[in-house]
Amino acid sequence: MSIQDQVKKAGVVGAGGAGFPTHVKVGSNAEWFLANGAECEPLLHKDCELMIHFAPQVIDGLALAAQSVGSSKIAVGVKAKNRRAIEALKEAIGNRDIQISEFGDFYPSGDEYEVVHTITGRLIPPGGIPLDVGVVVNNVETLLNIGQAVQGVPVTETYLTVAGLVRNPKTLKVPVGMRVSEVLELAGGATIDEYAVVDSGLMMGKLVADLEQPVTKTTGGLIVLPAGHTLIERYSKPPEQMARIGKSACDQCSYCTELCPRYLLGYDVQPHAVMRSLGFTASGSELWNQYAQLCCGCGICTLYACPEGLYPREACLEGIVDLKKAGKGKWKGESEVKVHPMKEFRRVPMNLLVKRLGVGEYDAGAPWDPASVSPHSVDIPLSQHMGSPAAPVVKEGDSVAKGQLVAAIEEEKLGAAVHASISGIVTKIRGHVRIEAKDI
Ligand code: SF4
Ligand code: SF4
Incomplete structure (x- = not known):
């Protein structure tokens, strides 16, 4: 099976943005392949921690993706301040021909247009994509998932930072479909009663409307702020106002x-x-x-x-x-x-x-927690990627094992396959697949 087919089968999507199906990118042809590790959303440390603790997996995924795309030039963009990540990447690269491009600590240095220009000197045409100038860019978590896909492991977990007003800010890996409220508890829970949660970044993320909503393949962080914080008030204003x-x-x-x-x-x-x-x-x-x-x-x-x-x-x-x-x-x-x-x-x-x-007081880091997480149930959305929602291939009452396909995409449609993130029984299918945990 080609790398592209393995990536498609594993349901890999762009973890750093809107969830563009990765098999489309790795099926293209480009001179450059870039790993985007220039995380720039305030308070989020997920990509940095991932590069520190999983650098060999990220670099292996990068090499495989570049091989699939036929790229002769490969680079990783990472902020110069993240020295531990850079050292880990260098060690993982060894004598492979992969360059590390060090970025300054600015916002938004992780913007795809910026990353392409900083590393290659090329400017994407207005309204275009990196491929228009012979470049493919993937976030470091996506690359880790590509490496896993080639080993036959589908995407069932997401890496994220829990920051702000929680007892123990941390970065961790949780099953896709776990509820936001349960993920907050893994970080010791909120330290105040009246709070709001921002999903995946203060600059480009969105307010969590319901703490029972699930995390997805693209969730990069959960930030807890006081309900009366200026940012929360600003996010909450109706568009007409x-x-x-x-x-x-x-x-x-x-x-x-x-x-x-x-x-x-x-x-x-x-x-x-x-x-x-x-x-x-x-x-x-x-x-x-x-x-x-x-x-x-x-x-x-x-x-x-x-x-x-x-x-x-x-x-x-x-x-x-x-x-x-x-x-x-x-x-x-x-x-x-x-x-x-x-x-x-x-x-x-x-x-x-x-x-x-106004978040300086919460900017205290979020170290990696290697603990394995086993929720009692998960709600895995059928649509957590760009394109058409995946169509369920299981029915209520079925037993599923972790990693088993639960929803597939039609052959000609843009989308991504969805897999069980825990073993258990399918108890509900309504825009998501609910699985109640049980050893299979
Ligand atoms: S959000 Fe504002 S600053 Fe950012 S690209 Fe759009 S117009 Fe420019
Ligand atoms: S006052 Fe108007 S023009 Fe000036 S920065 Fe604000 S939106 Fe832009």
Whole structure:
């Protein structure tokens, strides 16, 4: 079986983002293969801990993925401050021809466009993907999963950091489908009564609506903050309120654009112009929405740059949705990309970002906990990847063993297979497969 087929069979998806099915990437052809270990979400340490404790598995997965893609150039992007990770990677690389590229401690240095430019010097065309410039990028956890897939082990666990107001912040591996409330207990539980949880990052993640919801293959972290924390209040604002405040208070200072990482990399993203769409709907928001199209949603404009505390990122994301609805989702503007001369001077250092977000007191590390975790039951979502949901191949009452296929994708559809993350009995199938633990 080819590496691509093994990866597909194991249900590997991009662990660092939206869950793009990895077999599609490893079935492509590219000169460069890059491992993205440039973790930059504040308080998350999952990728760093993974590289420290599983460097041989990450590097083996990287070598296999690069072999599948036919890449002659292979590199790992990692922050220079993560010395233990770099030493572990070097040892795992040995005399293989894999370079380590050390990044500064900025946000968002893990953005795919940034990673490609920093390591290869290439600029992805507007609206394009790394493959357009002969590059494939995968997160380090995805690479570890590729290595496992080639050994016949499917994805049944996710690596994540539990941080913020919990008794013992830590990084650990838990079965896919375990409930958020139970994962928090593994870190000693929340230290306050009134709290909220942010899923997979303060900058690009989302609020956990229900503590009984399951973690998925793409969950990178759970951050517990006081319910009254400014960030939680900001995340919780209804979109209409965000738009109303923006309409009345934006003074067009353009700080949001001047600090936008995509704008500085040379793309025509102008959140201050998109903010005009809130006030000039009569003149057609389309006019302004085009400046949102290349936004990656990094959150710098909303959570760091805007002196008025407005929501330019949300205006951009809304603008992208509107453009898609109008059938104008494809970039038709300038194709030349030229790095802004001030790019290096306007980067956002992580320590300043952490202060601005008001989470400095929680930035105390989250060491690896090797304990094995065995929940009583799991709810494994059928859709935890881009594309079509997987279709169940088991029925209620079936006994399943850990690693057994429980939902498959149709041959021609984009998607990823789903496997049992614990052994037990299937007790419910409704958008997820519930398994109650039992030794099989
Ligand atoms: S930084 Fe804030 S106030 Fe200034 S243009 Fe952007 S959204 Fe408006
Ligand atoms: S979220 Fe804001 S800062 Fe980030 S890419 Fe979009 S417009 Fe730029």
